[in-house]
Amino acid sequence: MIVALLKKEITLELRKKSVIAGIGLYLFSLTFICYITFALRQNSINAATWSALFWLVILFSVVNSLAKSFIGEKKGLAIYYYSLASPQAIILSKIIYNTLLALLLSLAGLLLFTLLIGNPIQDLRLFIVTLIFTSIGFSSSLSLISGIASKANNSNILMAVLSFPVLISILLMAIRITKNALDGIDLAASYDELLNLLAINCIATALAYLLFPYIWRS
Amino acid sequence: MKQNWWKYIGVLLLIYVHLGGLMLEAPRLNILNETVRALYFHVPMWFGMVLLYMISVFYAIKFLRNPLSDADVKSVEYAHVGTAFGILGILTGMLWANYTWGSPWHGDPKQNGAAIALLVYLAYFVLRGSIENDEQKARLSAVYNIFAFAAMIPLIFIIPRLTDSMHPGNGGNPGFNAYDLDSRMRLIFYPAVAAWFLIGLWIVSLRVRYRILQNHLTE
Numbered sequence A: 001m002i003v004a005l006l007k008k009e010i011t012l013e014l015r016k017k018s019v020i021a022g023i024g025l026y027l028f029s030l031t032f033i034c035y036i037t038f039a040l041r042q043n044s045i046n047a048a049t050w051s052a053l054f055w056l057v058i059l060f061s062v063v064n065s066l067a068k069s070f071i072g073e074k075k076g077l078a079i080y081y082y083s084l085a086s087p088q089a090i091i092l093s094k095i096i097y098n099t100l101l102a103l104l105l106s107l108a109g110l111l112l113f114t115l116l117i118g119n120p121i122q123d124l125r126l127f128i129v130t131l132i133f134t135s136i137g138f139s140s141s142l143s144l145i146s147g148i149a150s151k152a153n154n155s156n157i158l159m160a161v162l163s164f165p166v167l168i169s170i171l172l173m174a175i176r177i178t179k180n181a182l183d184g185i186d187l188a189a190s191y192d193e194l195l196n197l198l199a200i201n202c203i204a205t206a207l208a209y210l211l212f213p214y215i216w217r218s
Numbered sequence B: 001m002k003q004n005w006w007k008y009i010g011v012l013l014l015i016y017v018h019l020g021g022l023m024l025e026a027p028r029l030n031i032l033n034e035t036v037r038a039l040y041f042h043v044p045m046w047f048g049m050v051l052l053y054m055i056s057v058f059y060a061i062k063f064l065r066n067p068l069s070d071a072d073v074k075s076v077e078y079a080h081v082g083t084a085f086g087i088l089g090i091l092t093g094m095l096w097a098n099y100t101w102g103s104p105w106h107g108d109p110k111q112n113g114a115a116i117a118l119l120v121y122l123a124y125f126v127l128r129g130s131i132e133n134d135e136q137k138a139r140l141s142a143v144y145n146i147f148a149f150a151a152m153i154p155l156i157f158i159i160p161r162l163t164d165s166m167h168p169g170n171g172g173n174p175g176f177n178a179y180d181l182d183s184r185m186r187l188i189f190y191p192a193v194a195a196w197f198l199i200g201l202w203i204v205s206l207r208v209r210y211r212i213l214q215n216h217l218t219e
Helices: A002-015 A017-037 A047-066 A075-084 A087-116 A124-149 A155-183 A187-216 B005-023 B033-040 B043-065 B069-100 B109-129 B134-162 B183-218
Strands: none
Touching: A002 A017, A002 A087, A017 A047, A017 A087, A047 A087, A047 A124, A047 A155, A075 A087, A087 A124, A087 A187, A124 A155, A124 A187, A124 B134, A155 A187, A155 B109, A155 B134, A187 B134, B005 B033, B005 B183, B033 B043, B033 B069, B033 B183, B043 B069, B043 B109, B043 B134, B043 B183, B069 B109, B069 B134, B069 B183, B109 B134
16 A cells, blocks of 8 residues: 555656656755855855755755645545545655655755765765655654644645754754764764664654544544 | 642742742852852753643643543643743743853753754644634644654753753753752752742643633633
């Protein structure tokens, strides 16, 4: 069931080309604004600023693109899915799909940053592991919150308001590992943070799995 | 909680804490000096906040298991009073930091964590405000309450311990730990925590009764 739902998500996504193009353009615009506002042809930025800019761009584009996982769905369509599948299968397929999307966005963001702003990362392997972990965390938190926000009136504002405080703990860990990756410090120094990130991901996924059945009925 | 004895205990303890906390001898510690007395008023706010939020989450879980409207009212009111405690905790902390660190907002990990905890619950109130259907409001906000509380724990309890902080009790600074919490201070500190918590419970019980009466009137 999860596989079938996952296939449905991906085919739907590929069918609506304008949505993917929109997300890509959003990411590109954000990166380009960073490039323009810092006047990077003349100046260069230090590693800490690079990390802050990168995570801001990723945060905003991920929140905006994952928000649509429940918010954009038509009411009748949702009822149809719910009559076919269990809520657990729906949330798990959403989380897996959103993880892939968030990871794709993060990698695309990294590529754009490398092109426009430069790539000061010394330990690329560690950084990509971090991107994978944060994608899982972002997607499990945002899938549930998108489900909550879709039921309310001003969904889009609510999405940002509800998700930012929850995402800060993931972001703090990620920024700390990024600093290690930027300085090229030995992998062993980041084990604690990676483990913390993994623990936060487990909590977020478990909670999304347990709590989603309570919101899908309404 | 029909009996009133615990309210009397709360009031008496609070009178004791104010008199004793301001007039009794306090240990001389480096940097802190007389500001160590903030311990009796600032730290109980955080204990109170965390306890009240925990009870709020407990009622949120109770509501999801068995949707009675009473559990929802209790959950919200515990969150309200917990937030009030948190705001007081931040304000007393800023007052203290102004004299000890030189500026009210110092960007310390503990300050940031506290601010984020408040943001979470302010977002919770915004969520409640933007859903019209009462039953749906109760269910969705209970889900967010549980989720946000679980996401907040690493923030408040783990992250400040990973980084260096200038907050007393961290990184070799004198403060709240077994070695330098003077036995004289303990005599006032523990009653202070109990007293503020009892006062918090009292405020919650009044607000819950008021809200339930209001609901009866509108039905």
